[in-house]
Amino acid sequence: MNQTVKELQSQFKQLRLVETAEELPRLLREAEQVSWTYLELLEAITHFELNKREEKSIERRMKWAKFPYHKTLMEFQVKEQNALSERQLTQLQELNWLEQQYNLILLGPPGVGKTHLSVGLGIEAIQKGFQVYFVTMGELLHLLKTQEFTHKSQVQIKRLQASDLVIIDDLMYMAMDQREANLFFQVINHLYERSSIILTSNKSPEEWGELMGDEGITTAILDRLLHRVEVVSMNGDSYRMKNRQNLF
Structure with a gap:
């Protein structure tokens, strides 16, 4: 002793x-x-x-998530836009939608806070024990097209598939060919009713078909995304432009 x-x-x-x-x-x-x-x-x-x-x-979960920056919901200027009230932001922050495997689609032009809001919700989810993965649409397509022969891409896709919340930023920023649309459908199909998804886009779902080039794939993707979803339209002036700092 x-x-x-x-x-x-x-x-x-x-x-x-x-x-x-x-x-x-x-x-x-x-x-x-x-x-x-x-x-x-x-x-x-x-x-x-x-x-x-x-x-x-x-x-570890923060490192796994691969956020482009660290911005919390406390820093989100809810008064700078008309899409969300303080009460609605608080409801999103409570993450009941995530526990019920609902999706969120954040729509609006560049600079209105879509990515900031998605990152803030992702950080909140990590603080409450969820696994989160952030990826831009361009990065996701690259991972999907290289996973067959790149170990790094295989690891990232597995992390995405194992996450409780997947954030896909800048969806439909550019058109997809048929192979890319098929690969994207496979991701959405895998996550369907397993995980929640946050999508940010400057195009409404009605316009996605033109950019995917395949009506059947578009319909299949929308069926899964819109089954349980909350759509937040953040159309308004650019927050970045309104609050830019003068360099001189």
Whole structure:
């Protein structure tokens, strides 16, 4: 029972409690200073370890998500546009739609905050334990066309397929050929009723058929996307343009 602190630290590390091992001297000093009971000390140790594990889990999920930048919903200027009220933004933030596997389609011209809103919701989802994957439409098509012979693309597609929430940015920014449309359908079909999808686009679903070039594939994709969906139209002035900073 007369183990030294270093011996205890070594045993904690053997149990793969590395963070707690490093923190153990501080926890023991605090226990002595405030006269913790044995139970209080054990609670402090387990609480510290669980918090560290959750922090690392969030860090891993954030890295997995591949967001283009880190912008939270707190930074989203809801008063700068008319598409969402404070109450509606709060409802989205509660993520009931994600738990029920609903999709979100964010429509509007460049600069109105579609990507910011999607990233903010993705970060919120990660904080609440969900797996999230962000990809632009151009990047997604590249991954799909190279997955047969590129290990990196295979890994990314598997991560996408395993995610609870998939964010596809700039959908229909450019036209697809038939092969690309088929590959995109396979992704949507795989995610259907398994995951939620957030799509951002400057084209309404009625225009997607022209850009896919195949009415049958377009219909099949829309059937799956629109089965359980909330569409947010963010038409308005560019937030970036209204709030640009002068360089000189």
